[in-house]
Amino acid sequence: MKKPSEYSPYEQLGGDAAVRKLVDRFYDLMDERKDAISIRAMHPNDLADSRDKLYEFLSGFFGGPPLYHQNRGHPKLRMRHLPFSIDEAARDAWLACMHQALEEQVDDQLLLMQLKTNFHKTAHHLINQKSDADMSEPTFILHPQLESDSTFITDLSLCSVRLINDSNYPWVVLVPRREGAIEVYKLDQADQQQLTLESEALCKAMEALFKPDKMNVAALGNMVPQLHIHHIARFKTDSAWPAPIWGVTHSTPYDQEAMQQRIKSIKDKL
Numbered sequence: 001m002k003k004p005s006e007y008s009p010y011e012q013l014g015g016d017a018a019v020r021k022l023v024d025r026f027y028d029l030m031d032e033r034k035d036a037i038s039i040r041a042m043h044p045n046d047l048a049d050s051r052d053k054l055y056e057f058l059s060g061f062f063g064g065p066p067l068y069h070q071n072r073g074h075p076k077l078r079m080r081h082l083p084f085s086i087d088e089a090a091r092d093a094w095l096a097c098m099h100q101a102l103e104e105q106v107d108d109q110l111l112l113m114q115l116k117t118n119f120h121k122t123a124h125h126l127i128n129q130k131s132d133a134d135m136s137e138p139t140f141i142l143h144p145q146l147e148s149d150s151t152f153i154t155d156l157s158l159c160s161v162r163l164i165n166d167s168n169y170p171w172v173v174l175v176p177r178r179e180g181a182i183e184v185y186k187l188d189q190a191d192q193q194q195l196t197l198e199s200e201a202l203c204k205a206m207e208a209l210f211k212p213d214k215m216n217v218a219a220l221g222n223m224v225p226q227l228h229i230h231h232i233a234r235f236k237t238d239s240a241w242p243a244p245i246w247g248v249t250h251s252t253p254y255d256q257e258a259m260q261q262r263i264k265s266i267k268d269k270l
């Protein structure tokens, strides 16, 4: 008997019919939504072929039968999107349609978060143009203290996930990529919800990997104001237990190999 986490997204969604339904709703939304007018214009008038291609692709993308591959060969998504001018605005319009279609169909919040994250990564990878807005919008810059204390693991849809370089504890921070963000309660509602889902996913990954006695989750920000949320796997045997970890033990940096292993294990579990 498989555990829920061992089912592919394809199985969790409901298989072939569910993928068809998602794609149909996605393209209906692209037809309807005002914020999708510019990406709708890139597509043929008749969306029948586009629907078939995306359905076949997503079947494999979700871990089901690789229909696109079987019927049309390697997807080469980036290359196939080069004829279209895709900037951040086009990416966001595409994702807005997909997010709405997913939200209408998927009740399992963890699955929803995973799917949104995977779509975000793929859509972002397809960007091939800089927009005017990209030039003028403030870009997110990681605080130098966080940059030096931690190493990149992966990007989720909202947060960067980073390993703190202290091998005394499995210690990971989530950093929402929102310029100027300092407090959780000042994020907009959608970001607050996304942060909760990403924090849950990280806690579950760390729990499965390290089997801690307690997960400590905290946002302090007294020293480094940029919003970052600590996720620390705590053990009754660790040197600071039961106190919070700050100021108790000197940090012990990882050696290169141990750090790479830890990063890989967390990334794979997310």
Ligand code: HEM
Pocket: 039, 042, 043, 044, 049, 050, 051, 053, 054, 057, 061, 072, 075, 077, 080, 081, 084, 086, 090, 091, 094, 095, 119, 122, 123, 124, 126, 127
């Ligand atoms: C980032 C924003 C995106 C834009 C503006 C965009 C736009 C387009 C357009 C205009 C086409 C051609 C339609 C056709 O040939 O019928 C296309 C095809 C396709 N797109 Fe996208 N797309 C985006 C993101 C994505 C993402 C994230 C995925 C997958 C998760 C995806 C999967 C596909 C597939 C499988 C095809 C068919 C490729 C082929 O066989 O030629 N697209 N896309």
